[in-house]
Amino acid sequence: MRIYGIAAAIGGVLLVSACGASEADTNNDDAAGPSVSSDEAVATAKSDLAEYLPLRSTYDAIAPVAGDTSSLTGKTVWIVPVGVANGPLAAQNAAAEDALSRLGIKVHICDGKFVPTTITSCLNQAATQGADGVVTTYINYSTAPNAFDNLVAQGIPVYLGGAGPDGGKTESTAELGFNDQTETLFLEQKLQMWATIVDSGGKGDVLYVQNDSGPLERTLNKEVDAFFKEACPDCSVTTVPYQISAIDKVSSAVSAALSSHPDIKYVISEFDDAQPYVISGLTAAGFASKVKFSSGNGSLSSLQLLESSPMPFFSAGLSMTYIGWQYTDGVVRMMLGEVPESGVGVVRGFDKENVADLDLSESAYDSIEWFGSDDFEQQFLKAWGVS
Numbered sequence: 498m499r500i501y502g503i504a505a506a507i508g509g510v511l512l513v514s515a516c517g518a519s520e521a522d523t524n525n526d527d528a529a530g531p532s533v534s535s536d537e538a539v540a541t542a543k544s545d546l547a548e549y550l551p552l553r554s555t556y557d558a559i560a561p562v563a564g565d566t567s568s569l570t571g572k573t574v575w576i577v578p579v580g581v582a583n584g585p586l587a588a589q590n591a592a593a594e595d596a597l598s599r600l601g602i603k604v605h606i607c608d609g610k611f612v613p614t615t616i617t618s619c620l621n622q623a624a625t626q627g628a629d630g631v632v633t634t635y636i637n638y639s640t641a642p643n644a645f646d647n648l649v650a651q652g653i654p655v656y657l658g659g660a661g662p663d664g665g666k667t668e669s670t671a672e673l674g675f676n677d678q679t680e681t682l683f684l685e686q687k688l689q690m691w692a693t694i695v696d697s698g699g700k701g702d703v704l705y706v707q708n709d710s711g712p713l714e715r716t717l718n719k720e721v722d723a724f725f726k727e728a729c730p731d732c733s734v735t736t737v738p739y740q741i742s743a744i745d746k747v748s749s750a751v752s753a754a755l756s757s758h759p760d761i762k763y764v765i766s767e768f769d770d771a772q773p774y775v776i777s778g779l780t781a782a783g784f785a786s787k788v789k790f791s792s793g794n795g796s797l798s799s800l801q802l803l804e805s806s807p808m809p810f811f812s813a814g815l816s817m818t819y820i821g822w823q824y825t826d827g828v829v830r831m832m833l834g835e836v837p838e839s840g841v842g843v844v845r846g847f848d849k850e851n852v853a854d855l856d857l858s859e860s861a862y863d864s865i866e867w868f869g870s871d872d873f874e875q876q877f878l879k880a881w882g883v884s
Contacts, residue, residue, distance in 0.1 A: 542692075562881055585796060616633075637660050638666055638673075661713050718736075755778070764791070
């Protein structure tokens with residue numbers, strides 16, 4: 498199970514491991530030599546990051562659906578989130594419910610409560626209680642393969658939001674679709690890396706705390722490690738992987754890593770789920786005033802901390818509202834017989850300057866306003882044939 502600032506979310510999802518936080522690993526010595534200078538690294542990172550700091554004025558085009566969405570009026574979609582115990586998942590669900598209502602589609606939400614047996618029960622209920630389509634959020638196929646297969650066998654399309662193919666599945670079909678968010682999450686991590694490269698002058702000593710709970714996370718981490726090494730050859734990066742099932746061990750792992758690498762000046766928490774444990778660990782190690790901190794996903798608490806505390810210097814945010822509309826687009830296409838595509842989410846970088854312009858409230862978090870206008874809604878509606 499994964500809870501990244503969006504509770505068990507964005508990308509690996511429900512899987513349980515007995516492992517805790519692993520021993521820190523430093524990887525900056527095996528390259529043949531720097532391919533770019535520190536100044537070049539900073540210039541490139543600064544240019545790339547600048548694109549993601551302002552409010553968004555345009556959104557990616559949405560391809561028109563192939564069928565007639567008016568045929569979906571009155572149908573029912575079940576949304577089965579891994580759990581709805583926190584703000585991010587609730588915001589996603591609300592956005593998806595809003596989007597589906599624009600098509601006259603009714604919604605039933607069955608809370609998975611972060612428990613595999615409860616999730617399986619929700620999926621089985623959807624199969625027996627008249628669901629015309631199902632959207633799961635952050636639940637791997639391998640968590641409940643029999644329940645997923647049962648839905649498909651009954652002709653009920655299932656869209657696995659925030660989960661890539663696993664459990665022997667390799668790609669999306671019109672019956673079983675996957676919303677693999679690796680590309681979106683990688684972009685979010687790039688923002689954190691670019692900000693660190695710029696702030697450190699291309700020579701940062703960095704501790705990177707990474708969720709290593711599932712296949713999506715491990716794929717993401719490999720991409721992150723390779724990118725950071727290439728983008729900042731003069732940076733020294735120490736990684737601390739952790740399992741979400743033992744996230745409470747992150748504090749001691751961070752403290753141990755900082756004690757072993759006292760020159761670290763930057764700490765990146767890949768996702769907001771680990772943020773309080775990371776801060777606890779660096780505080781216990783006596784590094785609260787010695788390091789700068791960044792975190793990913795842009796939760797309300799993370800941005801409030803960025804605004805009020807001197808330690809955080811950056812946060813990479815991901816719009817939960819936009820994701821909710823993406824999930825709706827996926828299941829709608831499947832209900833019309835199309836194979837869905839994942840698409841890239843809406844991300845934004847937040848620093849001390851632009852966070853000061855935000856309304857840091859629950860209502861603002863539940864909307865798109867931290868990221869840009871709501872014009873994206875009209876793009877989706879147009880693609881669905883709704884005026």
